[in-house]
Amino acid sequence: MPETVACALCQSPGVPDVPKTRLLNLHAPYEICRCPRCGFLFLNPRPTVDEMEVMYTTDPYYAADNATRGATRSRFYHDRMDRLERHRPERGRMLGVGCLEGGYALDVARARGWEVLGVEFSPILADHARSALGIDVRVARAWDLSGLRGERFDAIASQSLEHVPDAGLTLDQCAELLTPEGLLLLEVPNQFRALVDVLKMAVIRAGGAYEWFHRSLTFEFHTLYFTPRTIRRLLEQHGLEVLALRTYLPAHPLYVGRGPKQWIQRPAHAIGGLVGRGPCIEVIAGRAGARSGLRATAARG
Numbered sequence: 001m002p003e004t005v006a007c008a009l010c011q012s013p014g015v016p017d018v019p020k021t022r023l024l025n026l027h028a029p030y031e032i033c034r035c036p037r038c039g040f041l042f043l044n045p046r047p048t049v050d051e052m053e054v055m056y057t058t059d060p061y062y063a064a065d066n067a068t069r070g071a072t073r074s075r076f077y078h079d080r081m082d083r084l085e086r087h088r089p090e091r092g093r094m095l096g097v098g099c100l101e102g103g104y105a106l107d108v109a110r111a112r113g114w115e116v117l118g119v120e121f122s123p124i125l126a127d128h129a130r131s132a133l134g135i136d137v138r139v140a141r142a143w144d145l146s147g148l149r150g151e152r153f154d155a156i157a158s159q160s161l162e163h164v165p166d167a168g169l170t171l172d173q174c175a176e177l178l179t180p181e182g183l184l185l186l187e188v189p190n191q192f193r194a195l196v197d198v199l200k201m202a203v204i205r206a207g208g209a210y211e212w213f214h215r216s217l218t219f220e221f222h223t224l225y226f227t228p229r230t231i232r233r234l235l236e237q238h239g240l241e242v243l244a245l246r247t248y249l250p251a252h253p254l255y256v257g258r259g260p261k262q263w264i265q266r267p268a269h270a271i272g273g274l275v276g277r278g279p280c281i282e283v284i285a286g287r288a289g290a291r292s293g294l295r296a297t298a299a300r301g
Contacts (some may be wrong), residue, residue, distance in 0.1 A: 002030065
């Protein structure tokens, strides 16, 4: 049975946002709510952790053959590591919260000299990373990191924060696991604020054609919907300081589109990225107050 939740930023109850719920093709009991105090968007009600566990172990979207899509994205992963290593050139231990698209992003980090470990909710994705790539990935319910207490990592990377049931807890756990000058690398969708989504909403308001933009329910199923402002606030609330934030990642494999629509999506994403309305949000953060140490480390590199 779905559970009712409050805003992750200020714990206020949300109010339904019907247009956004319809845009994502969500059906009762699920709907997107907006916090009336801070504007944060979140799924409410949402599946319980038990229900999420069923989804991540049975839904075809999380099948092993889908995990192999990461095998073609090596250049993109190298570009991401370039950005991370500008802030911390020294290699060390890296934790993947989520095994990062079948483990392929962690495989690139390992090839660049990092010692890697993953924590994954889906046993299917974890098994794929272990068997296909030989990466140590541990299965943990709801990406819970408490089993790593006492360990330390020089970098933590995640593309899963929009899926977790308690983002504040996850960020607290990440902050605890980071070395004093460690870095947190996050990517989440810039959903609804992205220029492409703004254009979609304009089309919908004009003609009501919601069905034009429907994608699979699993693809759209997130518990949290971030903007640059709200993810920055959430990180700050949990003792983390943003060092770099961007909303456009050239050649991002999930946002370039295929066929005729790529000729609309590509320029829209690039233009949106100039004004903070690209399709995704990539954040590099460190422990609050550690900025001077990170700059010194980068200068030595």
